[in-house]
Amino acid sequence: MRSDPEKCIGCELCRIYCPVDVIHTKPRSPDMPGKGKYYVVIDEEGCVECRCCVRADVCKSGALYQPEMQWPRTIRAAFSDPSITFAETGVPGRGTEEMKTNEVTSRYKRGMVGIATEMGRPGVGARLRDLEKMAMALAGIGARFEPKNPVTAVLMEDTRTGKLKPDVLNEKVLSAIIEAEVPLEKFRKALEAIREVGKNLESVFSLDVICPPEADGIIPVLPIIAREGLEVRINGKTNLGLGRHTNKQEER
Ligand code: SF4
Ligand code: SF4
Structure with missing residues (x-):
């Protein structure tokens, strides 16, 4: 994911949606085009391409955009964005x-x-x-x-x-x-x-x-x-199978 510094107004609304905290605020220098005292940059090395910032739909200036991804970068999105199959x-x-x-x-x-x-x-x-x-x-x-x-x-x-x-x-x-x-x-x-x-x-x-x-x-x-000295957490998540029964095993 990237942000366009010219479109970004530095409102920081996108930042709280980033699960790995890679959206950083920078002061805008006087010679930089764009509005606002601040703008955000995304640390691309740390970004996992989950699209949470975009899916939150908080950026009203259209500053966030997704450049085309190539393998192996596509792996990040595939494992981090639950909407991808x-x-x-x-x-x-x-x-x-x-x-x-x-x-x-x-x-x-x-x-x-x-x-x-x-x-x-x-x-x-x-x-x-x-x-x-x-x-x-x-x-x-x-x-x-x-x-x-x-x-x-x-x-x-x-x-x-x-x-x-x-x-x-x-x-x-x-x-x-x-x-x-x-x-x-x-x-x-x-x-x-x-x-x-x-x-x-x-x-x-x-x-x-x-x-x-x-x-x-x-x-x-x-x-x-x-x-082994490990604890089984009794407050762990228990998933109950409530779907169609597909168990073909004779012994159970
Ligand atoms: S795509 Fe995900 S990891 Fe990357 S900047 Fe947006 S919220 Fe953060
Ligand atoms: S929501 Fe948009 S305008 Fe606001 S800081 Fe994020 S990228 Fe910039």
């Missing part, structure tokens, strides 16, 4: 629906654990270089990446190693989700690997764990999580 996967947003509705779709079967690392948050964003580190750590313990997930389908060069395409590594997005699954017996190793790689990341991340309960109602990942 990935052509490669047909999936809008950062992850896939099944991650939140496993009780409906049953992607993750008994004996398997779904792991999602949600990289980035408003205020900081996520660097794709960090995504690669996390993906490679998960690949190192034998995780299988979800093929319909945009990180796997669009960014990954090699799903066996978790390596991303080299030309996307310097890109920044508002957030992106790595989705993978591991057998239950590898879940502890996965937690260790995530914890280890997390020490060297610039981007913040949160961890989602998806695990169907056993027939007796026991959730087998809970004692493993507790042994």
Whole structure:
């Protein structure tokens, strides 16, 4: 995103809508064309192309504009603007629906654990270089990446190693989700690997764990999580699947 200094009147209304705070106010020098004492500039390196500033529809002087984007810059918009649907996967947003509705779709079967690392948050964003580190750590313990997930389908060069395409590594997005699954017996190793790689990341991340309960109602990942000294937040978000039931699994 860019702002046209000649059209900008420095009202700063757009600034509060920027989730990564890259719209900065500058004083207008006397020899600069345009109205107002101030104007804004957008730090293009930090901008994640979410279009929040434009979608807020607060700029009445038409100063904000979107230059044509080329790959790999287009990645920023695809992962940061929720109105964009990935052509490669047909999936809008950062992850896939099944991650939140496993009780409906049953992607993750008994004996398997779904792991999602949600990289980035408003205020900081996520660097794709960090995504690669996390993906490679998960690949190192034998995780299988979800093929319909945009990180796997669009960014990954090699799903066996978790390596991303080299030309996307310097890109920044508002957030992106790595989705993978591991057998239950590898879940502890996965937690260790995530914890280890997390020490060297610039981007913040949160961890989602998806695990169907056993027939007796026991959730087998809970004692493993507790042994690793991690807390399961009881006030975490719970997604209830209220949609059409597509579960074809006989055992459930
Ligand atoms: S497109 Fe998003 S990140 Fe870029 S300046 Fe606008 S609000 Fe900020
Ligand atoms: S809303 Fe428009 S005029 Fe106001 S500071 Fe932002 S770009 Fe400039």
